[in-house]
Amino acid sequence: MRAIDVMTTQVILARPEMTVHEAAKMLVDHDISGMPVVDAEGRLAGMITEGDLLHRMEIGTQMKRRGRLSEFFTSTRELAREYVKENSPRLSEVMTADVVTAKEDTPLAEIAEMMDRHRIKHVPVVRDGKVVGLVSRANLIRVLASIGPDLHHSVAPSDAEVRQAILTELGGNRWALPSQNVIVTNGVAHLWGVIKSEEEREAIRVAAKNVPGVKDVICHLVYPSIPLY
Known part of the structure; x- marks a missing residue:
């Protein structure tokens, strides 16, 4: 506009x-x-x-x-x-x-x-x-x-299209996940990886949630493990 x-x-x-x-x-x-x-x-x-x-x-x-x-x-x-x-x-x-x-x-x-x-x-x-x-x-x-609450396409995008849209949304950000860590199944986005803060977790979740066709977002994001000596 x-x-x-x-x-x-x-x-x-x-x-x-x-x-x-x-x-x-x-x-x-x-x-x-x-x-x-x-x-x-x-x-x-x-x-x-x-x-x-x-x-x-x-x-x-x-x-x-x-x-x-x-x-x-x-x-x-x-x-x-x-x-x-x-x-x-x-x-x-x-x-x-x-x-x-x-x-x-x-x-x-x-x-x-x-x-x-x-x-x-x-x-x-x-x-x-x-x-x-x-x-x-x-x-x-x-x-x-x-703006109406539903901005979805008239035809539901495929999981592959949704996954690519999430990767595009994440792309260019320093906190973005590697492409192999984004999996979409039946419209549900599964996000895997290591994060450094809750702010990163929220940014990744919001980026995925805002993509048309995403029905739900499940975060499997964890903090780096501390090695024990």
């Missing part, structure tokens, strides 16, 4: 000349946690979110001042930026100007990776510099909730 398949198209937009208080009221009135900021021509200028308004002098939530040593190693540029963000009434000085964006044909997997890497909850979708939609974490969760 792509951004255009899940994005919100009726996007609430803010303007750079607005005040912080006006922007905060818009977030509350529309029950949203973030919105793009666009200029007079409708081009994306920034993004304002709850996180940008979390630390404000009006409500006494400014960032705790650093100790002398920490402040010494913090650039005056960063200190000045923090002060403006906490005290300026102008939205243009508080919003995030360097915005991570997507296109209408951007795959959802790529958007999810953007959110994770940049620690953001919203990705504006732009066309020719103008906002045409917005993808939020909530949009992605709705897609997940809309």
Whole structure:
């Protein structure tokens, strides 16, 4: 799926000349946690979110001042930026100007990776510099909730096909099992081998369980034996 398949198209937009208080009221009135900021021509200028308004002098939530040593190693540029963000009434000085964006044909997997890497909850979708939609974490969760529980093929795959699919899913991971340690009988996957942690056991089990056609997973996974001398 792509951004255009899940994005919100009726996007609430803010303007750079607005005040912080006006922007905060818009977030509350529309029950949203973030919105793009666009200029007079409708081009994306920034993004304002709850996180940008979390630390404000009006409500006494400014960032705790650093100790002398920490402040010494913090650039005056960063200190000045923090002060403006906490005290300026102008939205243009508080919003995030360097915005991570997507296109209408951007795959959802790529958007999810953007959110994770940049620690953001919203990705504006732009066309020719103008906002045409917005993808939020909530949009992605709705897609997940809309997927039916049964994703099996209309024709049940053979044991050999299921086994190959499990090996493909495991392949490339350092914790993967050797191919000879995966056996599938009547749709039941038997996993044999040596593991180093319960996390490895769970990852191997989940990888097999998620393969279409697997009816059950039986783990015969053990820890390395300790030789006795």
